[in-house]
Amino acid sequence: MLKNYTRYGAITTKVRAMYGRLLSESDFKHIDTFKTLAELFEFLGKTPGLADAMSKLGGELTPDKLSVALRGVAESEHARLYRFGSRSDRTLLKSFVYRAETIRYAEATNNLRRISRELSKKALERLALEADLVNICSILRLHRSFSSSLPHVTELLIPVRDRLTDSLIAGLSAAKDEAAAIKLMGGTVWGKYFPQDGTPDLELLTERAIEAFCRRLIAGGEPGPYFPYVYLTLREIECAKLNRAIGAIRYGMSYNKDQNIYIK
Secondary structure, eight states: OHHHHHHHHHHHHHHHHHHTTSOOHHHHHHHTTOOSHHHHHHHHTTSTTTHHHHHTOOSSOOHHHHHHHHHHHHHHHHHHHHHHSOHHHHHHHHHHHHTTSHHHHHHHHHHHHHTTTTSOHHHHHHHHHHHHHHHHHHHHHHHHHOGGGGGGHHHHSOSOOSSOOHHHHHHHHHSSSHHHHHHHGGGSTTGGGSOSSSOOOHHHHHHHHHHHHHHHHHHHOOOSTHHHHHHHHHHHHHHHHHHHHHHHHHTTOOOOGGGGOOOO
16 A cells, blocks of 8 residues: 555645546536526636636637537646656556547456556456446347347447346346336346436436546545546546536526436
């Protein structure tokens, strides 16, 4: 542990300071009350993590321009942490870029496993949790919209797994419908992520679970090379939430704060 503090103490301190600039639960509750883009822009212009990006926006304010600015914040922070990190840290940060593409995501995860002696296990847990949740949501999505593809489910999943067993995959695939599949998970470790009532928003359920996991790591995890990766995940989730708020304002719809539960 002392070795990790010596090696990763600086990057951990930097990340925790950046983490403190992310939007809070109360911030998102306040955002839920906004009716215009100008209100959102003014509010973000007063927040520590986004004020600089907002100050650089010129000309007419549009939803697209605001979304691009938010994406720019995430990209600039990725570049900053990449430059700050060591060689092994940079290997981990590259996987953050790859994960949006299934094949490269799997390759990046496998690469991390090969260098696991050098990297923290927390990073692997983060990747494995996301892979399992994505795979479960994929099976539920097949039940919802493409049931004819369920017999071929193993060919459609990300080839990286942690606690998602072959038997559970088989059971979820064989369930008569989505509701039955969710009920099957009630007695498993995944039950807390998939409530038994209503039709779940699969993407938001995955997002909430990952956000909760990452916040716990930042708040109490042992210093290690996974810290920048976890922080960037939280920044990406914040951007996704803000983009949903922008979309709600744009089309005059309710932001629906219940869909953006902040999990401690």
